[in-house]
Each structure stands twice: as structure tokens, then as C-alpha cells.
Amino acid sequence: MNIIILGGTGFVGTSLVSRWTRAGHDLVLPTRNPSLARHLAVLPTVRLVRADVHDPATLARLFKDCDVVVNLVGILNERGDSGRGFLQAHTELTRKTVAAAAAAGVARYLHMSALGADEHGPSHYLRSKGLAERIVQSAPPTLDWTIFRPSVIFGTRDSLTNRFAALLRLSRGFMPLARAQARFAPVWVEDVASAFDLALAGSDATSRKTFELCGPEVMTLGELVTVIGECSGTPASVLPLPDVIGRAQAFVMDFLPGKPFSRDNFRSLTVDNVCRDDGFKALGIRPAALRGTMRAWRST
Numbered sequence: 001m002n003i004i005i006l007g008g009t010g011f012v013g014t015s016l017v018s019r020w021t022r023a024g025h026d027l028v029l030p031t032r033n034p035s036l037a038r039h040l041a042v043l044p045t046v047r048l049v050r051a052d053v054h055d056p057a058t059l060a061r062l063f064k065d066c067d068v069v070v071n072l073v074g075i076l077n078e079r080g081d082s083g084r085g086f087l088q089a090h091t092e093l094t095r096k097t098v099a100a101a102a103a104a105g106v107a108r109y110l111h112m113s114a115l116g117a118d119e120h121g122p123s124h125y126l127r128s129k130g131l132a133e134r135i136v137q138s139a140p141p142t143l144d145w146t147i148f149r150p151s152v153i154f155g156t157r158d159s160l161t162n163r164f165a166a167l168l169r170l171s172r173g174f175m176p177l178a179r180a181q182a183r184f185a186p187v188w189v190e191d192v193a194s195a196f197d198l199a200l201a202g203s204d205a206t207s208r209k210t211f212e213l214c215g216p217e218v219m220t221l222g223e224l225v226t227v228i229g230e231c232s233g234t235p236a237s238v239l240p241l242p243d244v245i246g247r248a249q250a251f252v253m254d255f256l257p258g259k260p261f262s263r264d265n266f267r268s269l270t271v272d273n274v275c276r277d278d279g280f281k282a283l284g285i286r287p288a289a290l291r292g293t294m295r296a297w298r299s300t
């Protein structure tokens, strides 16, 4: 198949690209900066294209003769705290992508959302993802779509476990943590990729459906950091911060370069990130647990 993956150069995209190139599909990866994705350029059947995916004319050109469009574009932080950056990256881009895919006669559209996406949610991130889902669900009948809503995703190249492991090394294990009681069900990137794999061809089981994707273990953020410490060789000593201090920490970090934590991240953490529906069960996939998987990759 001819597949275009928006956001295909990132963490989840890299996993999908290596699978789908092995399966012999032709992949086009639009990117803002091809030189940062050289590791993907060497793969057979992959074409990196410098492109502004926010430009409808560019999308129309890219989607010509394409069988499947995958949208993985996502951000965790924006400049400032107005919500405009999230709306542009998640909602408006989805609106343009769905319109261009329908107009080009694309058959399948696979959309990456996030668990907790909700147009009335507590953060810009969750609201913009929720609005994007509604746009996909209202796509014309000719465009067959599937939406995935994962909890936090882990894998060898993730930012979640690698960032906490690096922070723990720096702080010798001491970790003052906002919203330490927030609950997650970390999900392995290869299980998420398997779900996309199943949806690629389209079938009654995945057509016009939304799947929540959770790993088998529910843990608090504090427990997650403790497991990361155990697996990365720096035992963690987690200090849960009261919300008033956590909010202040988020406010200060909002102004640090790279925004390691932000007010919007704090607001996202005020709701649990656990599944109501078992999307993996519906797809016939048995997801892997964080502890065993992470130990295995850290020891290789």
C-alpha cells in the first residue's frame, strides 16, 4: 500500500515505519526537518519529504494516489499557555487532513488520539485532542477511519522512561513529584503498533471505531517513577508534592527552556489516564507489562 504518515518521524512513528517497511509498503513521511530523521531515510521503501502539513495545498498534493493516511502529529507543550498551539497541531491539522484525505479519495484514515481526550477536559492538550476526535468521527462515509486512544506509551526510544531515568541519575534518585497519585496504564509501543497494523487494511472489526489502549498494569505516577528507578539502576525516592506546590512547580517550569513540565501538563494530570474499554482485548492483542519489558531492554 501507499501510506503517508504525518508525524511518522517521532517515537511511535519510528516503530510503525520499521514494521511497515519490512512488510513492503511504500511510505511517505512529511517532516519539518528531514535531516533530523536520517535514521529513517536509510530504510527501504521510505521517502522523507520536507513539507508544511498545515498547508491544505501541500496535503492535497501528498495525498494523491495514497491508500492510507496516518496522523500521529502531537505535542505535549505549546509556546505560552493560550491553547492556540494545541488547537493548531491537534484540531486544525486534523480538520485539514480529514478534508484533504476525503477530497483525494483516500480509503483509510488512522488517527492517533490520547486516552482522556475530551472537548470538555481540564487541559488544552485533552480538549484539542477531543475536538480532533469529533472531526474524525464526522468524516464523510467514503473515508473509513479508526481512532486509537493510548495511555502513556513506553519503549526504548520513549521520552517518558528515558527522561525520568536521566532525571533520577542527575538527582541521585530524589524526585519531588507533582500529581504523584495520578493513575496510568503504561502501554508498550510495539503493542500500539500492532493495533495500527490490524487497522491498516480495514475490516468490520476496526472500521469507524475508537479503541482505548492500556497496558495490563495500572500504576500511579509515583509508582511508575519507582519502577523506572528500579529498572534503570537508580532507586527512586519519590516525594509527592501537595497540589499547591505542584502547581507552583509547573508555573516555574513553564518558563524553562524545553518546558520539562508545564501548567497544561499539570492540568492533564488532574484526571486518571486509565481505560474504560479494553481495546486490546477487542483487537485480540495481549499487551506487555512495563516492568518485564523495560528490564529486558535495559539489560541488552
Ligand SMILES: NC(=O)c1ccc[n+]([C@@H]2O[C@H](COP(=O)([O-])OP(=O)(O)OC[C@H]3O[C@@H](n4cnc5c(N)ncnc54)[C@H](OP(=O)(O)O)[C@@H]3O)[C@@H](O)[C@H]2O)c1
Pocket: 006, 007, 008, 009, 010, 011, 012, 013, 030, 031, 032, 033, 037, 053, 071, 072, 073, 074, 075, 089, 112, 113, 114, 115, 150, 151, 152, 153, 154, 160
Ligand atoms: N508518547 C506517548 O506517551 C503518547 C501517549 C498518548 C498519545 N500519544 C500521541 O501519539 C502521537 C505520537 O506521539 P509520539 O510520542 O510519537 O510523538 P513524538 O515522538 O513527539 O513525534 C511527534 C511527531 O509529530 C510531528 N510534529 C510535532 N509537532 C508538529 C507540528 N506542530 N506540526 C507538524 N508536525 C509536528 C513531528 O514531526 P517532525 O518534527 O519530523 O516535523 C514528530 O514526527 C501523538 O499524537 C501523541 O499525542 C503519545
